[in-house]
Amino acid sequence: MxxxxxxxxxxxxxxxxxxxxxxxxxxxxxxxxxxxxxxxxxxxxxxxxVEISDYLLPLENSEIRTTPISHVMLHFSSNVTEKPHAPYHVEDIYKIFKEYGVSAHYLIDRSGTIYRLVQEDRMAYHAGAGSLSRFPAYENKLNAYSIGIELLAIGTKEEMSTFITEDTYNTLDPSFIGYTDAQYESLNSLLHTIHERYQEVKRDREHVIGHDEYAPDRKNDPGALFDWGRIGY
Missing domain, CATH: 1.20.5 (Single alpha-helices involved in coiled-coils or other helix-helix interfaces)
Incomplete structure (x- = not known):
């Protein structure tokens, strides 16, 4: 039992x-x-x-897009020539773009704020003349196939030599040089949404490029201080 x-x-x-x-x-x-x-x-x-503030340029600074988007081009901008000790006022950059008839789709300021300057269904005037060996059909036509992103930044002394003298460069606040953590963070988020919306924009360095790669004889942005590793390429 x-x-x-x-x-x-x-x-x-x-x-x-x-x-x-x-x-x-x-x-x-x-x-x-x-x-x-x-x-x-x-x-x-x-x-x-992703928070984006509209600060749209006049329509004459762009035109209707009729071709598919396959590339993103990165640039740097500043008003260091006119205001070396206050080079990053977004209003100043806007006025320069408006006056010279150029544009980009987005601008990212030092704090990481993203401004939309041109709608993506319009072609911005940011690339100009140039070529890519893997895309011969795009010679002098990359505006039609790309999204342009400007980051407020100042490059190396050599890169800025066409804009300011060496003496002026040496007086710049060191915090003005290069890119900020906030800019990399915002750029990553913006690129993520672009990749999701446009399948032709591959996540590689052939489709996300610098202005200096398209037009090396006349452009040097985003420059040597831009860390491509910070955006995963």
Whole structure:
């Protein structure tokens, strides 16, 4: 009789242990799934809710786009020639673009704020003459196939020699030189949304390029101080 009770007790303990282990397993997997979903949700929020402030240039600074978007071109801009000690006022850059009839789709200031200057369904005037060996049909036509992104930044002394003298460069606030963490963060988010919306814009250095790669004889931006590794290329 005692053996029978012991056998029953062991069976009950065994079943209970199995149930406990099953509950723990399900709970662990559920927590992992929730954590994974939370991470995915946060990633989606980071990229889908990119804040962009409209600061649109006049329509004469662009034209209707009739070709598919396949490239992104990065640039640097500043008003260091006129205001070496206050080179990053967005209003000044806007006025320069408007006056000279040039444009880009986006401008990212030093704090990471993204300004939309031209709608993406319009062709901005940012690339000019140039060529890409892998895309011979784009010679002098990259405006038609690209999104232009300007970052407020100042390059190396050599890169800025056509804009300011060496003496002026040496007086610049060191914090003006190069790019900020906030700019890299905003640029990453903006590029993510562009890649999602345009399948032809591949996530590589053949489709996300600098102005200096398209027109090396006349342009040197975004320059040696731009860290391509910070945007994953």
């Amino acid at each position: 005692i053996h029978a009770y012991l056998k029953i007790a062991m069976t009950v303990v065994g079943v209970s242990l199995i149930l406990i282990l099953t509950v723990l397993y399900l709970r662990e997997n559920r927590e992992e799934a929730v954590a994974e979903n939370d991470q995915r949700d946060k990633s989606d929020i980071t990229h889908e809710e």
